[in-house]
Amino acid sequence: MSPIDSWDGATAVFTGAGDVPLDVLFVVVAFAMFIGFLVTMVRHENHAYEQMIAHTAVEKGPAVEGEPSAY
Amino acid sequence: MSPDETLASMEGxxxxxxxxVSIALMISIHAGFLAYEMGASRSKNVLxxxxxxxxxxxxxxxxxxxxGWWFYNAFFQFPVGAIDAATAALPWSDDMGPNLTSVTGIFWGAFALFAATTGSILSGAVLERIRTSAFLVLTTVLGSVVWIIAAAWAWHPNGWLLTEWGWHDFGAAACVHLVAGAFTLGVLMNLGPRIGRFVGGQAITIRPHNLPLTMxxxxxxxxxxxxFLMGCVVYTNTGYLSIFGNPTTLSAIAFSTLMGLAGGIIGAYVSSKGEPFWTISGGLAGVISVAPGMDLYHPALAFIIAAVGGMLIPHFGRMLEKFEIDDVVGAVAVHGGxxxxxxxxxxxxxxxxPNVPIDGFGTPPEVNPLGQIGGAIVIAVLGFVPGYLLSLGLKKMNMLRIPAEVELAGLDLSEVPATPYPEGIPITTLKEQDAVLASDDSFDPTDQEVTV
Structure with missing residues (x-):
């Protein structure tokens, strides 16, 4: 992915510099990961709230160190 | 390398x-917000x-x-007059990555920290009852859209508030603090208070679990x-400028910042009768109060303006309580007010x-009351409207607030898989009207009674 053959007169040196479609792809994938994070968080919240209201453990198995006991 | 090339290289x-250095120091704002909000929470919501x-x-x-960075470069003329010039700020441009001839990254970094600071102002106000996911959507819009449009208008060398109205706001009072305070107010109106905060129209104090940590x-x-204020200065190889182009120095900012801190703390102490939360918030109130002119104020005048700002914040806070608005850390009062x-x-x-001439825009009007007040109103509206509408939309979708059962039990028991104090913490409780007990689980408190 190197955009340069030599450091003489180099300007933009990042991976994919000058290759706009590739750079756009990097941005789109990174942004999709960001959206994925938000979706994961919403699902985690919904699950955690439902479990708490149902008086059941949020996570299966024994509590790890520092984890609160099942509500 | 010629002497001129050497000088240009050294400037970069x-x-x-x-x-x-500015970025590194600004990260301590986030450490501070983190400690501040952990302390302001009850122990069931610390993590x-x-x-x-x-x-x-x-x-x-x-x-x-x-x-976010694209908005800053695209929107400095009202409403979208410079979009063509913003292609260099798109995230796939040659300037938006390692580039041996560009310092865009360091400016982007400083502005990103300003953005995160603005987003964090909302954070404390909505503690203990907002869904984290909803908050992150809101803070993204505030930090990466709303604030930066405000900055493009009110904190840009060619921003329209400067070129048209002669605007001056050295320390970003409008585009950081006012826009965040107004946005936060809009969110709080839809979010509602914590359970038990208001009973029968009366405000009930919910004590922070660790006020020393907050302080x-x-x-x-x-x-x-x-x-933050270092980042408000434009460094050049011929001296420092404000973002509006007038010459200034870090010495000027040192005078105003320190006198602002001092005045705000003293003013808030007097006004709150020594209440620790408001007194230390007074330091923040003082710096924000003097921020618009801290490159120009006489230090004693900065002290006076800051002291009055510090005196005002408890009153702002009480005014919000009359409308049953639960602002846990006083963000609307301190930042917005x-x-x-x-x-x-x-x-x-x-x-x-006077303002300095700008290439392509002529000389802006001199600083004047109508420009400053009008600009403040514009920025307040710019903050409030999206905050209110977006939080209203989230509320309608039932995604804004956590369920009441979870709020009563605490977020640390549900969505955070850890506990902050597994061995408990000592508590101070009021036994009866004329006695105070200091107790934990390890000794008999009746032996330790202190009569006051």
Missing amino acids: VITDLFYW AAAMKNLLTFAVVTATFFFF LGLMLIFIGFFG CAFYGLVVSGFVLWGY
Whole structure:
């Protein structure tokens, strides 16, 4: 992915510099990961709230160190 | 390399270093917000508050790369007059990555920290009852869209508030503090108070679980302010400029910052009768109050303006309580209230200061009250409307607030898989009207009674 053959007169040196479609792809994938994070968080919240209201453990198995006991 | 080339190269190196230090110092603002909000929470929400702060930093920084920086470069003329010039700020341009001839990254970094700071102002106000996911959506919009449009209008060398109205706001009172305070007010109106905060129309104090931690957090924010204000200065190889192009010095900012801190703390102490939360918040109130003119104020005048700002914040806070608005950390009062007050005052105190000519725009009007007050109103509306509408939309989708059962039990028992104090913490309880007990689980408190 190197955009340069030599450091003489180099300007933009990042991976994919000058290759706009590739750079756009990097941005789109990174942004999709960001959206994925938000979706994961919403699902985690919904699950955690439902479990708490149902008086059941949020996570299966024994509590790890520092984890609160099942509500 | 010729002497001129050497000088140009050194300017790039020093510019990089100057804002690098600014960024590092500004991160202590986030350490401060984190400590402040953990302390202000009840012990059942401590880690949720911490996670919210940590994630604010992450989401605002990332989205500020994806689209925030572009807004700054695209929107400085009202409403969208410069979109063509903003292609260099798109996240796939040659300037938006390692580039041996560009210092864009260091400016982007400083602005990203400003963005995260603005997003964090919302964080404390909504503690203990907002869904973290909803908060992150809101803080992303505030930090990577709303604030940066406000900055493009009110904190840009060619921003329209400067070129058209003669605007002056050295320390970003409007685009950081006022816009965040107004946005926060809009969110709080839809979010509602914590359970038990208001009973029968009466405000009930919900005590922070660790006020000393809150106070330490604010001290960290004070440190961070020196990085923040360092980032408000434009470094050149011929001296420092404000972002509006007038010459200034870090010496000027040292006078105003320290006298602002001092005045705000003293003013808030007097007004709150020594209440620790408001007193230390007074430091913040003082700096925000003097921010618009801190490159120009006489230090004693800065002290006076800051002291009045500090005196005002408890009153702002009580006024909000009358409308049953639960602002846990006083963000609307301190950031929104003092920024608006400081901008109004600056219109009169700075009246007549000339602005410098701008290539392509001529010479802007001199600083004047109508420009400062009008600009403050514009920025307040710019903050309030999206905050209110977006939170209203989230509320309609039932995604804004956590369920009541979870709120009563605490977020640390549900969505955070850890506990902050597994061995418990000592508590201080009121036994009866004329006695105070200091107790924990390890000794008999009846032996330790202290009569007051």
